[in-house]
Amino acid sequence: MFVRIATDRSPRPNSLRDFGMTSDPNTIVSLSEFTYRKGTEVYGEKEPAEYVYQVKVGAVRSYKLLTDGRRQIGAFHLPGDIFGLENGGAHRFTAEAIIDTTVHLIRRQSLEMVAKSDAMVAKNLFGMTTANLHHAEEHMLLLGRKTSLERVAAFLLEMDTRLTAADVIALPMSRRDIADYLGLTLETVSRALSRLHEFGVLGFIGNTQRQIVLLDRVKLASFDLQN
Amino acid sequence: MFVRIATDRSPRPNSLRDFGMTSDPNTIVSLSEFTYRKGTEVYGEKEPAEYVYQVKVGAVRSYKLLTDGRRQIGAFHLPGDIFGLENGGAHRFTAEAIIDTTVHLIRRQSLEMVAKSDAMVAKNLFGMTTANLHHAEEHMLLLGRKTSLERVAAFLLEMDTRLTAADVIALPMSRRDIADYLGLTLETVSRALSRLHEFGVLGFIGNTQRQIVLLDRVKLASFDLQN
DNA sequence: CGGGCTATTGACGTCAGTCAAGCGGGGTGG
DNA sequence: CCACCCCGCTTGACTGACGTCAATAGCCCG
Missing domain, CATH: 1.10.10.10 (Winged helix-like DNA-binding domain superfamily/Winged helix DNA-binding domain)
Structure with missing residues (x-):
């Protein structure tokens, strides 16, 4: 299987086709695969959210920075985890590969289209957001007390x-x-x-x-x- | 207008009818009103979530406790705010009136029924959960760094x-x-x-x-x- | 007027942060 | 193949921000 390794910020628009894994026309949701090298950025905070990701192998950190460099990691994403799912249009964390990491990725747009017609998918997306919320709520207790x-x-x-x-x-x-x-x-x-x-x-x-x-x-x- | 004042934990099942504000049969979502005295509990953590609340006047705190009494308040709910919305069946915070507080309340079940048929309502619920998530994410940064x-x-x-x-x-x-x-x-x-x-x-x-x-x-x- | 509650302020204590030294494994290059 | 360096981690000595404890003041309410 031909898989390109990212050395900088990837994938860029139109780069999916490059490694021959975009969906065939019959598939509604395009499911592609991509690998990020250790330390590379998957997306940055406030960037438009074009993809949703699932960790296949590896690990990812999601964090926010203060202007003076203090960093708060909000979550670690491990194999099986889905991350980068945003309801608004922009990412609220920066995501980086902690080690070499392979992800599945899905166009946000495709996902939203499917969710519109398939109540089950919509419910799952809601459930993931809820799970993220639960995690954040528990983490506030940890960080505060x-x-x-x-x-x-x-x-x-x-x-x-x-x-x-x-x-x-x-x-x-x-x-x-x-x-x-x-x-x-x-x-x-x-x-x-x-x-x-x-x-x-x-x-x-x-x-x-x-x-x-x-x-x-x-x-x-x-x-x-x-x- | 006849409004009962809660002196302990209220409303209890079947107490809504008591102050004559349950919906008429033509209304799908029952919208009632209730007042909690300063310091009284609206619901406890891990209780089944029967209602969703909107602050009309007053203020509410949502918090978690550690076993030794350390407390972390996750959010304050001010007039207009909706709180107590849970995707799973149980509340994840304890909610208490900070001052005398009047809320609108809606049966969770009614809300879910409406959401099932009305995509707009479902979208709004999703949006509220997302807003809560955003708030929690920002608060993690504050608490951690x-x-x-x-x-x-x-x-x-x-x-x-x-x-x-x-x-x-x-x-x-x-x-x-x-x-x-x-x-x-x-x-x-x-x-x-x-x-x-x-x-x-x-x-x-x-x-x-x-x-x-x-x-x-x-x-x-x-x-x-x-x- | 008195008691209780909330907030402020000061003195002091402590837990986590800062700064720094040293260890050890892994990779690189001579 | 070995020596060296780099990087991540540990550990120690010390600092400092926030917590604890306590005294006091102001307000509210009976």
Whole structure:
């Protein structure tokens, strides 16, 4: 299968046809595939939303920046996740590939056309927006009121349910990404992980520090006070 | 007009008829009115969502609690605002009247029935959910990355656009409510307001401390770094 | 007039941030 | 093949912004 790798911002209008994966005329929704290299931007905040994306392999971060560079990551998008879905016409986050990432992409316009006639599709879109809202609401509680240890514990529990195969969490993102997701600094995240390690809640394996073994999920959960 | 005042949790099922405002048989959506006294709960988190509410007069806070009592207010609902709209079956916040508050209420079920047949209504519901999502996304940035002064400035700017008649902001909520909305303590909010006062950005009028005059909107905006 | 509630202000404490050093793995180039 | 460098992470020492605790003042209401 011929797949082009993005080195800068892609896909650009009319580039879909380039790698021969646009829909045939009988398909209503064009489903294409594209790969973004580690660190490349999928779309920028306030750009018109032309596509909706689904992660096939890889990981994506969605974030907002303040003028002085402070960054808040609103969500991580992992395999299976759909992102870039906007009701208004413009993206409200910048999205970047954390690691090399392959996505399916669908023209927003096609999707809206289908949704207009197919109530089931419309309902699904509504459901996705609702799920995003739920996530944001929980995250406000975390950002506004939880301690650093609670935030990191909550993060690990979230990642555990979202990307674990077996009992090893293979984090695609750096400590800085985690910090910007949790409203902390990378040092504080690192210290919290070390403390959880000392407590016997988790272990590190492999030669990178991004593979985490959960040794005691119950104890880990006790560090996040939930609501 | 006969309107009952809630002293505890209301309305209870079948209580709508009590004050004679349920819809006549020709109206599809039943539109009733109800008043909650200051401090009373409109609904609790995880309760089944039976009604959708619109503030007529007053103000409502929506919040989540951690087990140890830490509170995060997710939104304030002011006259005209619709709240309690859930896609799933249960409320995800507790809602309380901040001051005596009169709401219109609509049975969720009726609303869903109408939405099923009327695409315009469905679109509006989707739009409200999207607006809530936008608000939550902006608030994550505030909670995760802004300083106390920036948060308070952002809060005043939000309230200015949402409830000002003339150039006086008449805040219905206490310093504690503001603090729990901004992820701060009430003392920090008070200090930030004092600083903004010193800077000549705002003044207080009246005998309560909840009436604020914006003297310099431009300068105020410069305290919130926006994105 | 008194009690309770809310807000302000000050003194002090603490948790997370800042700054900096050092470690270790991976990749590159000599 | 090895040496070096770069990058991400950890850890320590110190700082600082915000939280905590407490005193006081003003307002509201009975």
